[in-house]
Amino acid sequence: MKKIHFLIGALALLLGASCSKDGEMLTASLPGEEGITIGSVDTEIVLDKENASALALTLYWDATGDLVLSNPDAQVPADVVSQTLQFAAEESFAEPYEALMTTGATSVQYTVSQLNAIVSRLGFEGGAAAPLYVRMKTRLGGNSEPRYGNVLQFTVTPYFIDMSQIAIRSKDSGTDVAAIPALTDGEYAGLATISSSWLNFYFVEGDGTAWGTLNDGSAGTAFALQQTTDLTSWNCWFPEPTGCYYVTMSTSAAEWTATSIPEPTVQVDDASLAMTYHKAQDTWSCVITTTGDNAAIGLVQSGSLYNRSTGDSAPVERTLSLVAGADGAFTVADGSAASGLTAGAAGTYTLLLDLTNRSLTLAEGEVEVGGGDEEDDQWPEDPAYAVPTGDKVYIYNLDGDKNPTTVAGTLAAAGSGTYEGFIYFSAWYNFKFGDTDDASTAKFYGAAPLSDNSGLYRLYTGEDMYAIWYDDGTGAYCHVTADFNERTWSCEAVTSLEVLGSFNGYTENANEMSFDTATRTWTATIQAAEWGSGFYLRLNDDWNRCYTDLDLDGRLEFRTSSTGSEFLPAGLEADRSYRLTVDLNDPENLTYTIVADEGGEEPAPEYPETLYAYYCWKTKYAEQMASRLISTGTDGHYAGYISTSSSWDDEVHTNFVFSDSALPNDGTIYGTLSGSQFVLDxxxxxxxxxxxxxGLNRVTVDLTTGSWTEEALPIAVTGTFNNWSLTANPMAFDLATLTWQATCTVPEIGDGIQIVLGDNWNYKYGGADGVLVEADNNNNIQPAETGTYLITVDLRNAGNLTYTLTKQE
Structure with missing residues (x-):
């Protein structure tokens, strides 16, 4: 795929008129007389579905339509001038696709999927190259005649888009749970089986257009829709009942409905028979026996309708009927209607409602539908599965592609094929188990790949495994068990660890230990007038889950009873305070230390040399490193650059956390306080x-005060070639590479090129050999020759800012 950058020249047109308050005629216009001049580096784009999120097209313009008024004292709305990009399949622009630009914007970017959606709506065929025409339409107010700029023509080869159905995509797993067929363009209706209560999901059309619930930023409206590019928040949801639903979705009305039919029924010979669901085949079946010839088969369903009026908790009754058509097809009709199915001679038949192939058939005899209703059959085949045989298994961190990277924790063998241990899980932490601590040789175990997330606790080794995740929005220190014989795992949050014994009269909650998220250890201060027989540790308020050190070797052992569990370390003095620290992170070496609490001043804090920023979800679960901040030379002070997506709909690339670890979701993680944006917590x-x-921000962090600052910065390429303009060649952020890019034509090298951050020359960089340095006008970037260049700047490592110049042929 070729990445194209276009420069849209200055706008100019004479616009409409209005009257000022004293009766004079007020004339509004844009400076200049020429229309838009469009230039391009290349004229061919081949779109690849495998790179749907990559940047395909960037458009720039260097004027935003500033008004010139005959009365300079008159006031006009800031958004009185509108700019709209038009895309068309014909040069006449008879039926264009239009995209309204944000007021004041000077550029816009389209990903592969976004551009593919545009040309598909214009009627382009997948795999076939066709001309695409682009121009800018500018208008003053709503009643004036628009002015059109010059037309850019280039060739686009889209990939095929199937608009024959709309997907119900799970928010949690990101996979499609069901698909609803299209009735007409943008109107969908059909049956789907929903296996989870309150399933969170999005509607996703074949061209990638996604729909979530209508919201005002603080509250959503059930069954009302709005388009979204963010598949992490403001999702739609099904009501509590599971089972079969008749779903309708209208893009024109921006709403959807769900009629719950938990178990479809079949009526025959005055009997009503419940159908059975086979999950693996997404098919409902019912074996029926007729006592007479030519028995009519009824398929009238009593359901509960949920829509925008009823909300998700007060449905109204609704009757639907399944009506058979030709070649196994069927429709869903309101009210009671004949199914059109009739059995032949008296006997046994099987009715099959196949939601995958959308077919309704009546077969003679009893037809076996394999899988789905047997517990073992619901799981995908896993022929390469093997039970680990080592003394340990390992919990692995994952990278952005869900590939294992480094070991995060360890479980020790508790029996043949069973393992247990403790680990801290951050919110929604993703991981996989491995049978060795070497990621290059380990056999990995993930979750079974089922779209409704029911495979979360099912261990699976196929290449299509899902990542396992800690299913909670709040991080916790957890006790994890894995039974590889049964192919299951579980975890339990450690909500309390307390010190009990004769020294405190076995008083519950008297000596609760506190957890340190930085060191992953538990601490408590204990003191006693008399130590008696000592103490033990009790987990989660359970008298049958205790830890002791009866042989006094500094290592804790698990006991299933508190009776006889007390131990007394040597040297404890009456009426003296001690600091007890417990480390449960190594399951083969659970340790504790107990030292006299001497009081006094706290030691000076130690600060890391580097601070990291990670793109993350709003839950603070990190997905990708955004930046490395370096020390400013003062302990605990750091600075660097962080870049973001241009849209708040992209949750991951607009939220971030700081961390002292080079691994995501590890070490000390710094978020912010609610209502205190710049206070670290x-x-x-x-x-x-x-x-x-x-966009681009320069960030400083002060760990000594727990605060940070931001400085928003435009970024541009400047030099002799554009008369040292800071607006002629702005750079755009490419989410696929996390770099800043601009295409510039350099007719003369002159004094070279600088990369400037800020509209007042706040930070300027020159450089050589691909490394940026602070510019002093004697070290500007020097292209080898004149020509057109794609300039790429990487600001992610404050200690090593880099650039590349790629000559465009």
């Missing part, structure tokens, strides 16, 4: 950080 109740202005 390491507690579980903290929030992901965000910027006031999206």
């Amino acid at each position: 390491t507690s579980e109740s903290s929030y992901a950080a965000w910027f006031t202005n999206l």
Whole structure:
């Protein structure tokens, strides 16, 4: 796929008129007389579905339609000038696709999927190259005649889009749970089986257009829809009942409905028989026996209708009927209607309602539908599965592609094929098990790949495995068990660890230990007038889950009873305070230390050399490193650059956290306090950080005061070639590579090129050999020759800012 950058020249047109308050005629116009001039580096784009999120097209323009008024004292709305990009399959622009530009914007970007959706709506065929025409339409107010700029023509080869159905895509797993067929363009209706109560999902059309619930940013409206590009928030949801639903969805009305039919029924010979669901085949079946010839088969269903009026908890009754058509097809009709199915001679038949192939058939005899209703058959085949035989299994961190990278924790063998241990899980933490601590040789175990997330606790080794995740929005220290014989795992949050014994009269909650998220250890201060027989540790308020050290070797052992579990370390003095620290992270070496609490001043804090920023969900679960901040030379102070997506709909690339670890979701994680955007907080109740202005920001962090600052910066390429303009060649952020890019034509090299951040020359960089340095006008970037260049700048590592110049042929 070729990545194309276009420059749209200055806008100019004479616009409409209005009257000022004193009766004079007020004339509004844009400076200049020429229309838009469009230039391009290349004229061919081949779109690849495998790179749907990659950047395909960037458009720039260097004027935003500033008004010239005959009365300079008159006031006009800031958005009185509108700019609209038009895309068309014909040069006449008879039926264009239009995209309204944001007021004040000077550029716009389209990903592969977005551009593919545009040309598909214009009627382009998948796999076939066709001309696409683009121009800018500018209008003053709603009643004036628009002015059109010059036309750019280039060739686009889209990939095929199937608009014959709309997907119901699970928010949690990101996979399609069901698909609803299209009745007409943008109107969908059909049956779907929903296996999870309150399933969160999005509607996704074949061209990638996604629909979530209508919201005002603080509350959503059930069954009302709006388009979205963010498949992480403001999702739609099904009501509580599971089973079969008749779903309708209208893009024109922007709403959907769901009629719950938990178990479809078949009526024959005055009897009503419930159908059985076979999950693996997504098919409902019912074996029926007729006592007479030519028995009519009834398929009238009593359902509960949920829609925008009823909400998700007060449905109204609704009757639907399944009506058979030709070649196994069927429709769903309102009210009671004949199915059109009739059995032949008296005997046994099987009715099959196949939701995958959308067919309704009546077969003679009893037809076996394999899988789905047997517990073992619901899981995908896993012929390469094997039970680990080592003394340990390992919990692995995952990269952005869900590939295992480094070991995060360890479980020790508790029996043949069973393992257990403790680990801290951050919110929604993703991981996989491995049978060795070497990622290059380990056999990995993930979750069974089922779209409704029911495979979360089913261990699976196929290449299509899902990542396993900690299913909670709040991080916790957990006790994890894995039974590879049964192919299951489980975890339990450690909600309390307390010190009990004769020294405190076995008083519950008297000596609760606190958990340190940085060191992953538990601590408590204990003191006693008399130590008696000592103490033990009790987990989660359970008297049958205790830890002790009866042989006094500094290592804890698990006991299933508190009776006889007390131990007394040597040297404890009456009426003296001690600091007890417990480390449960190595399952083969559960340790504790107990030292006298001498009081006094706290030691000076130690700060890391580098601070990292990670793109994350609002839950603070990190997905990808955004930046490395370096020390400013003062302990605990850091600075660097962080770039974001241009849209708040992209949750991951507009939220971030700081961390002292080079691994995501590890070490000390710094979020922000609610209502205090620039105050850092390491507690579980903290929030992901965000910027006031999206784009490029210079960031400083002060860990000594727990605060950070932002400085929003435009970024541009400048030099002799554009008369050192800071607006002629702005750079755009490419989410696929996390770099800033611009295409520039350099007719003369002159004094070279600088990369400038800020509209007041705040930070300017020159450089050589691909490395950026602070510019002093003697070290500007020097292209080898004149020509057109794609300039790419990587600001992710404050200690090593880099650039590339790619000559365009």
